[in-house]
Amino acid sequence: MSNSEVLVLDRLYKSYVKENQRIKAVENFSIKLNPGEITAVCGPSGCGKTSLLLLAGGLLTPDSGRVLADGTNIVELNPNGKARWRSTYCGFVFQQYHLVPYLTVYENMLASELALGHDKNRRKKADDLCDLLGLNDRKKHFPGELSAGEKQRVALARALFTTPAVLLADEITGNLDDPNTDLVLKLLRDYSGRGGSVLLVTHDSKAADAADRIVFMEKGKMISG
């Protein structure tokens, strides 16, 4: 792993057993994520894109292979070690937003403080993100009161709140209309422009077009990229 790589996925294998059949979700998948780069992983539904994303974030443990970040193989960390790593190193954004319904927009953004502890500077960061993502007038609103685009922006703000090295995004434009899709993709580009690395799993061609690199997957394997 060279110094420029943010995350390296090295020969990852992941399979599931379903109805007594072993299904290969990810097979011998390797990729290097660089800073300032958006990498889109495209492919049909069920090709293993989301599994790949979860493997990259340490939420799934591969059957074999390595996930290297700053020289550390994340796969070998215990669950709490992985959690600590995630809290500082990577951010997640999902198609379903996964916002905490009883917290306001601002509180959802600050949820990472549960892992990192309270910090005044980070609060300023949250305010800046609200400005950046156009959420200032929604700070005190609950997720139930937001539009889909606003929810996704909140989810994005929550992921960016800790200034992660890598952003793992799963179909983040899947539920959005065109203006919101454009806005979210712009935000991703801004983030990568500031040196962040994005692994974007999508089957939306518009999202893929926004990426610096596109990788195609089929049946768990990288077929081009």
Added chain:
Amino acid sequence: MSIFKLACQEIIRRKMNFLLGLLSITLAAAIISHSLVSLATHDLRTEEIISDKEEETRIRMAKLEDDYRIIMKKMGFNLLIVPEDQNLADLYADDFASSFMPESYVETLATCGQVSIRHLLPSIQKKMEWPEYRRTVILTGTRGEVPLAHADPKEPMQNPVAPGEIILGYELHRSLNLKVGDSIKFNGSNFTISECYSERGNKDDITVWIELAAAQKMLNKPGEINAILALKCMCAPDQLADLRQEIGSILPGTTLIEKGSRIITRAEARRRAKAEALAAIASEKNTRLQLRSEMEQFNAVLLPVVLAGCGLLIAFLFWTNVRERKSEIGILRAIGVDTKKIMSLFVFRALIMGLIGGIAGLAAGALAGSGFFMPGHILFLQVVGTAVFLALAGAWIPSYAGISRDPAQVLVED
């Protein structure tokens, strides 16, 4: 953002689930509290009842004691002073003493200033054959009542028999057909019958009374007597030992016998009344203990059922809460919150539920149990501690199962 704030926000957001759990804990705590308070109230009431009864008995016995003291004081009782070497078996068999002591003892006693003794009757007695009539009689020599030096002179209880005179018991004068004024010979001496007693139904009916000096001479016991009868003595029977000791020191070589059986009977009645009062208290205690035991037995069945039911309901409510929050758990894990912190969200929720429910239940149970009962810190710890434990126990398994789920699976499922 803190775990505390997050937990509070969640409770406010999902009120119904929390309130149902709270209600369940409150109910369980109220039943526990009611059971314990009822037992404590029962114990307090028992103490009050027993204490009241003991006080009532004490007052009644004190009054009884006083009444008897007054009765005995007014009534007095009889004492027989006999020589110390008197065989008591013979005394009780013959109903008169056979040993002798100096006649001067009666003067000693009359002048000693002993205030409990009121009337002194010295006598000498012996069962003998009345040779002239071939009858067995009891010869009694008496000098009447000896006046006490320290007391005002009163009408004597018994008058002396004048020299040369004789008094006959009922059976003697009846069977011998003798009457007052008749001159008779007794053991060689001449006497005039001064009195014939009516029937008494005891040894007096075969007794002959003559002057003490004449009797002493007849029995060849000059200056000696068998007994001193002290009548209407003024002291309680339980002071007899003291009186006996006192008389013993005044008249060495004598012994004192109480002859007032009515007083002893009354003392016995008093003792029995006291024993019955104590038995009534013991019976009350026993009844209260039995009632307590029945309450404990009822609680022993009720409490486990309530605790189990409440525990299951709490577990169910937490299970639904965890299910509802699986996406939240997943995202918290995805953003790097460790499982201990996520678990603490549920523990905190259960803790709040247990504390509020425990305190509310304690108050409700205490009010229902006794109208008003200020719970002590032990009861507080017992009820609130059990409520908290119950909430934590009910919450633990579903919460642990929820946070142990694979976050990736949860996030993908949603």
